[in-house]
Amino acid sequence: MQFDGFPDHVRVDWARSRYSVIRDVFTRATCAGWELETRHLPTRQTCFPGHPQRWAETSYSGSDWAPPCDGLIADPRFLGGLGRATGIPGLSAEGSMTWINRYQPGDEVPEHVDADGDLQLLICLQAPPEPQRGGQTMIQGREVPLATGDVLLWKATLLPHGMSRIESPRLGESGASRVVCVFRLRGAF
Ligand SMILES: O=C(O)CCC(=O)C(=O)O
Numbered sequence: 001m002q003f004d005g006f007p008d009h010v011r012v013d014w015a016r017s018r019y020s021v022i023r024d025v026f027t028r029a030t031c032a033g034w035e036l037e038t039r040h041l042p043t044r045q046t047c048f049p050g051h052p053q054r055w056a057e058t059s060y061s062g063s064d065w066a067p068p069c070d071g072l073i074a075d076p077r078f079l080g081g082l083g084r085a086t087g088i089p090g091l092s093a094e095g096s097m098t099w100i101n102r103y104q105p106g107d108e109v110p111e112h113v114d115a116d117g118d119l120q121l122l123i124c125l126q127a128p129p130e131p132q133r134g135g136q137t138m139i140q141g142r143e144v145p146l147a148t149g150d151v152l153l154w155k156a157t158l159l160p161h162g163m164s165r166i167e168s169p170r171l172g173e174s175g176a177s178r179v180v181c182v183f184r185l186r187g188a189f
């Protein structure tokens with residue numbers, strides 16, 4: 001059976017475009033704390049300047065997967081906030097994968113679809129310092145601007161997507177130009 005418990009503000013966008021941006025799910029302070037807490041984790045690398053672009057996809061079972069963001073998952077504000085914002089009950093570490101993408105000036109993510117997962121939540125932990133100069137999620141060629149604390153809910157396995165090249169040389173407080181957390185889950189969505 002398909003999940004049909006999305007709240008109204010999610011369902012509207014969901015019907016139209018199969019993705020939904022949920023604004024201000026987390027505060028900037030909360031996001032900054034999580035960014036700091038996950039800074040030591042390896043990040044899924046995005047671009048290889050001077051080389052043909054690729055985006056290394058990983059699977060649930062792959063050994064090349066970044067370690068799970070245990071601290072984040074253990075913080076009740078994380079799954080609690082995502083659950084309240086999306087209406088999805090019982091979010092947990094089981095059946096999900098969580099990783100961090102930290103982007104630097106010049107990074108971009110070429111268009112791809114993710115290889116695994118039924119639904120994906122992308123949490124913007126640090127928006128690019130100059131949002132008009134790249135570092136934006138692109139879905140089917142369209143920019144989907146996300147501010148710090150916003151959550152994108154979508155089917156990353158169905159919608160071709162990437163991230164526009166970060167043209168701004170500026171870094172945020174984290175030392176990166178943009179930081180996102182991806183929470184990928186399985187289920188009847
Ligand atoms: O950072 C983004 O906006 C996209 C990330 C992405 O596509 C991925 O992690 O698979």
Ligand SMILES: [Fe+2]
Binds near residue numbers: 112114156
């Ligand atoms: Fe992706």
